[in-house]
Amino acid sequence: MTQGPVTLFSDRQFTGSGVPLNEGHTRLTADCNDVASSIRVAPGYCAVLYEHANEFGGYGASIELLEDCPDLLVYGFAKKTSYVHVFRTERGGFIWVRGAMRDGQFVSGHWERKRARDGKAMNSAMAGVAPPVPPRTAPLPGGERVVVRDHRGEAPRRVPGHSGSDPIVRDHRKSKIKHVFVLMLENRSFDHMLGFSGITGTDAATGQPTSLDGLNGSESNSYNGVTYTVQPGAPDRAEHDPSHSFPGVLEQLCGEGTVYVSGQPYPPINNSGFVSVYAKSHPELPNGAMRCFTPDQVPVITALAREFVVCDHWFSSMPGPTEPNRFFVHAATAGFFDNGPTKTEYAEAFSSPWSGIAFKGGTIFDRLDEAGVKWRIYSDDSFPNVALLKGVSRTFDIDEFEDFREDVASPSYDAAYTFIEPSYDPLSEFGGGNSQHPLGSVRAGEMIIKETYEALRASPLWGDSMLIITYDEHGGFYDHLAPPSARRTGATGRKFGFTFDQLGPRVPAIVISPRIPRNLIDHRRYEHSTIVSTVIRLFGLKELTSRSSATSDLKPLAMLDVPRSDTPTKLPDPMGGAIARVVEVSFEATVAEQPDKSIDDDPTGRIAATVASGLAQQLEVAPPSEHDSIVARVNALRTRAEALEYLKEVRVLVKAARQRAGVERSASVRAHQ
Numbered sequence: 036m037t038q039g040p041v042t043l044f045s046d047r048q049f050t051g052s053g054v055p056l057n058e059g060h061t062r063l064t065a066d067c068n069d070v071a072s073s074i075r076v077a078p079g080y081c082a083v084l085y086e087h088a089n090e091f092g093g094y095g096a097s098i099e100l101l102e103d104c105p106d107l108l109v110y111g112f113a114k115k116t117s118y119v120h121v122f123r124t125e126r127g128g129f130i131w132v133r134g135a136m137r138d139g140q141f142v143s144g145h146w147e148r149k150r151a152r153d154g155k156a157m158n159s160a161m162a163g164v165a166p167p168v169p170p171r172t173a174p175l176p177g178g179e180r181v182v183v184r185d186h187r188g189e190a191p192r193r194v195p196g197h198s199g200s201d202p203i204v205r206d207h208r209k210s211k212i213k214h215v216f217v218l219m220l221e222n223r224s225f226d227h228m229l230g231f232s233g234i235t236g237t238d239a240a241t242g243q244p245t246s247l248d249g250l251n252g253s254e255s256n257s258y259n260g261v262t263y264t265v266q267p268g269a270p271d272r273a274e275h276d277p278s279h280s281f282p283g284v285l286e287q288l289c290g291e292g293t294v295y296v297s298g299q300p301y302p303p304i305n306n307s308g309f310v311s312v313y314a315k316s317h318p319e320l321p322n323g324a325m326r327c328f329t330p331d332q333v334p335v336i337t338a339l340a341r342e343f344v345v346c347d348h349w350f351s352s353m354p355g356p357t358e359p360n361r362f363f364v365h366a367a368t369a370g371f372f373d374n375g376p377t378k379t380e381y382a383e384a385f386s387s388p389w390s391g392i393a394f395k396g397g398t399i400f401d402r403l404d405e406a407g408v409k410w411r412i413y414s415d416d417s418f419p420n421v422a423l424l425k426g427v428s429r430t431f432d433i434d435e436f437e438d439f440r441e442d443v444a445s446p447s448y449d450a451a452y453t454f455i456e457p458s459y460d461p462l463s464e465f466g467g468g469n470s471q472h473p474l475g476s477v478r479a480g481e482m483i484i485k486e487t488y489e490a491l492r493a494s495p496l497w498g499d500s501m502l503i504i505t506y507d508e509h510g511g512f513y514d515h516l517a518p519p520s521a522r523r524t525g526a527t528g529r530k531f532g533f534t535f536d537q538l539g540p541r542v543p544a545i546v547i548s549p550r551i552p553r554n555l556i557d558h559r560r561y562e563h564s565t566i567v568s569t570v571i572r573l574f575g576l577k578e579l580t581s582r583s584s585a586t587s588d589l590k591p592l593a594m595l596d597v598p599r600s601d602t603p604t605k606l607p608d609p610m611g612g613a614i615a616r617v618v619e620v621s622f623e624a625t626v627a628e629q630p631d632k633s634i635d636d637d638p639t640g641r642i643a644a645t646v647a648s649g650l651a652q653q654l655e656v657a658p659p660s661e662h663d664s665i666v667a668r669v670n671a672l673r674t675r676a677e678a679l680e681y682l683k684e685v686r687v688l689v690k691a692a693r694q695r696a697g698v699e700r701s702a703s704v705r706a707h708q
Contacts, residue, residue: 040080041121043071047106047113060181061119062088065240065591071116075103081131083144085118089241091171092181093118098164099133099144110164117242118181125149136163170243210573211550212593213499214448217566218455218487219364220471220480221357222279222510225347225541226250230515231267232330232337239344239557239592247340247556248347250327254515256310258321263310265513269326272466273473275317276639277309277324277511281374281531284354284539286312287324287511288518297532301354301520306540309513325513328477334607335481336543339488339504341554342603344546344592349561350518351508351539352582358640360507360539360563361420365454366394367564367583369535373528375640376423381647382670384423391425391651398424399567402576403452411450413439415469415483416458417622417686418648429652430689431696436483440490448496449703452570457483461641462679463628473510481609488547488606498598501589502547503566509540516541519560522585535582538562546589549598559587623683630676646678649685656692 040058045051045067054067058080063070076082082100084107085093095117098110101124107113124131126146134144141163175181230250238245255264277283285295286308293302314321330337352363358376359369376384376392384392403410404426412421414429415436422429434442436455442448457480460468471480484504491497518538527534544561567579569588578584634642650669654662672678 039121040077041082041119042075043067043116043119044073044075045070047072047108049073049075049103049105056082056119056121058121058123060092060175060179061121062090062093062181062183062241063117063119064183065594068117068240068242069114069594072107072113073103073105074100074107076100079124081122081124081133081144083120084112084116085120086112086115086167087170087242088118088181089170089243090181091174093120094170095167096164097134097168098162100162101131101133101158110162112164133158133162134165135161141165210590210593211499211596212501212548212573212590214451214453214496214501215570215573216453216455216487216491216500216502217364218457218484218502218504219361219507220457220484220504221459221507222276222470222472222512223477223506223543224509224512224514225349225516225543226254226265226514227269227327227509227512228333228336228506228543229340229345229347230265230327232340234337234341234345234556236341236345236554236556237552239555240559245556245558247345248516248558250515254513256307256325256513258310258314261321263322263325265515266322266326267329269328269332269477271332271477272475273323274320275313275323276473278312278316278638279356279508279511280638281355281533283312283511284509288354288540295531295533298527298534300534301537304517306513306515306517309511312511324511327513333477333481333609335485335488335609336504336545338603338606339484339545339547340543343548343551343553344555344557346544346546346557346559346561348516348541348558349505349544349565350541351506352521352563353533353535354518354537354539355508355533356640357507358420358423358644362392362394363563363582364507364566365400365421365424366396366398367567367580367586368394368396368524368526370394371526371529373533373535374530375644376647378635378643378646381423381643381650382666384425385647385651385654386666389425389428389655391427392423393425396579398426399452399570399576399579400424401426402571402579403574406574406576408452408574408576409450410452410454412454412456414456414458416456416460418645418652418682419456420644420648421454421456422648422651423644428655429648430655430692440486440493443490443494443496446495447703448494451574455487459641459645460625461639461645462675462682463625465641466628467625471506473512478609485606485609489604492602492604498549500548501550501569501593503544503569503589504547505544505563505566506542507563509542514540521562522582524580524582546592548593549600549602550593550595551599552595553599553601555592557592561587561589565589622686625679625683627675627679630674630679632675634672634675634678642675642678645682646672649682652689653685656688 039055041056043054087095129146130149234247289302290307309324313324362369412433457470458468465472465475468475469479524535564582564586567583568586
């Protein structure tokens with residue numbers, strides 16, 4: 036640990052994690068805010084501890100220490116320090132006399148001319164806690180600056196090529212979190228889901244009152260001379276699926292007529308093209324992308340945002356569609372995919388069993404395997420997106436979501452990382468899915484959120500768990516906040532020449548744990564690589580990519596030593612749930628909504644991904660002699676009805692193969708094959 040004249044310690048008697056501080060003003064980051072229990076102060080120095088801080092300095096109650104204090108509790112200052120000012124106690128013949136109680140009155144600290152051989156006589160009194168002072172509203176005088184420091188005592192580093200305004204915040208302490216769960220839904224922007232929530236709370240970084248960066252109702256886009264403002268009240272199922280392709284997002288973020296030049300920086304962003312993109316496809320409903328949910332329409336996600344941490348600067352990892360953004364969740368890169376893989380690319384990736392979409396550095400599942408850390412995947416879909424990854428088997432690695440509640444109810448559940456995927460139903464226009472795809476029901480998605488949370492809340496794992504709920508991308512819906520630039524991944528997109536130097540629009544993100552104080556709002560910047568960086572740093576894994584190493588993690592949020600006992604056991608009923616999910620239709624009974632429609636008519640790429648997942652599953656369970664004919668059959672599929680019939684056959688084959696292989700339900704993780 037780097038030495039300094041002052042060191043804060045997390046525990047009494049100068050033990051636990053230490054934060055060394057040099058002279059100057061330091062605002063402590065969330066990972067070491069309100070942590071200090073003891074302090075060492077070198078001779079000749081003064082450390083002024085403040086209970087609160089903002090960007091201009093410390094405020095609230097304070098105490099001046101000229102000597103070591105093995106237990107700050109004697110001053111009532113244990114675990115209260117948010118800001119420290121360190122300075123030398125002698126200056127040009129003057130000596131600092133600290134603030135202290137004298138004759139029943141508090142005398143503030145001040146400089147006096149040195150009259151004694153040393154300063155001991157002047158500072159013989161015990162330190163006293165100064166009365167609170169109001170928050171600073173102006174920068175420190177004399178050009179002094181506040182340095183924000185992480186738990187190592189270092190200023191949070193800025194990574195070369197990372198031009199965002201937020202520092203990279205890391206927590207180097209051992210965490211209480213033993214289980215991380217991630218539920219990723221799809222295609223909804225932050226403002227679309229939570230912009231009208233009006234949530235206020237406590238800033239996760241500063242501890243000060245704050246409010247969510249949402250909508251005030253005046254935000255707008257103009258098209259053909261007409262201004263369209265954001266509108267409260269969105270339908271449970273959207274009439275149309277807004278564009279969220281790379282070109283569509285380019286216009287949404289940068290405006291009509293913007294051209295992206297291959298290999299060049301992303302154009303300037305003003306979030307002005309959401310209406311123009313939507314209106315060109317659906318002129319009868321030009322403001323479709325501007326309609327946003329109200330809190331009463333999405334009571335489940337709103338309740339969680341108010342109860343735990345809502346991250347209002349969480350961005351999709353690139354300005355584009357589903358698959359590349361989901362790749363970032365698992366690999367902190369999309370490789371060269373700046374749009375979804377094509378049908379041909381899927382066919383090449385799944386030309387042999389146990390294959391799939393691969394990345395140079397592998398995935399977070401590979402990292403966990405290398406370290407012997409157990410992981411698990413649950414899916415509510417027979418053909419989940421995560422099964423597209425090389426090394427992940429839908430047949431042997433992925434369990435049914437319907438078994439999730441019972442599995443986590445067991446104290447023997449041993450997966451450190453669990454990824455949960457909803458259902459999509461792309462061959463029926465997403466109507467029976469619960470992913471919250473625009474053409475599906477938002478209420479159905481609220482139901483799977485509720486089910487996931489309540490299962491964990493009732494689980495013996497709850498006290499040491501963290502649940503992250505977020506969305507792959509914005510789905511073409513309006514968000515007012517311009518996404519920042521990003522650390523390049525080193526790849527160049529094979530379709531548009533995108534250099535992966537720009538984040539995409541904001542998406543909702545809620546971080547849930549009984550180790551998190553109630554009602555926090557986190558304004559720090561995150562993106563999907565945050566999930567990778569969090570898992571890596573929680574479980575001591577090797578870094579995966581340049582993007583994950585340049586991304587803040589979520590460890591500092593789980594700051595409570597003792598789990599909260601007041602977290603809700605039940606969440607609101609999302610207006611009765613969606614009818615499509617109340618009486619759930621089995622996959623075997625599913626029918627294609629447009630049976631004769633070509634599977635190549637697939638603007639979202641979800642049909643191609645689903646068929647590819649089916650091919651991967653069949654190749655795993657079929658004898659090698661049948662592989663060529665299986666691939667030929669898949670290549671010959673033309674209509675949605677044909678594709679659905681093929682997938683139903685695969686589902687039956689996979690169920691039989693699991694039974695033959697003895698794959699049984701268990702709260703313990705199976706050895707990965």
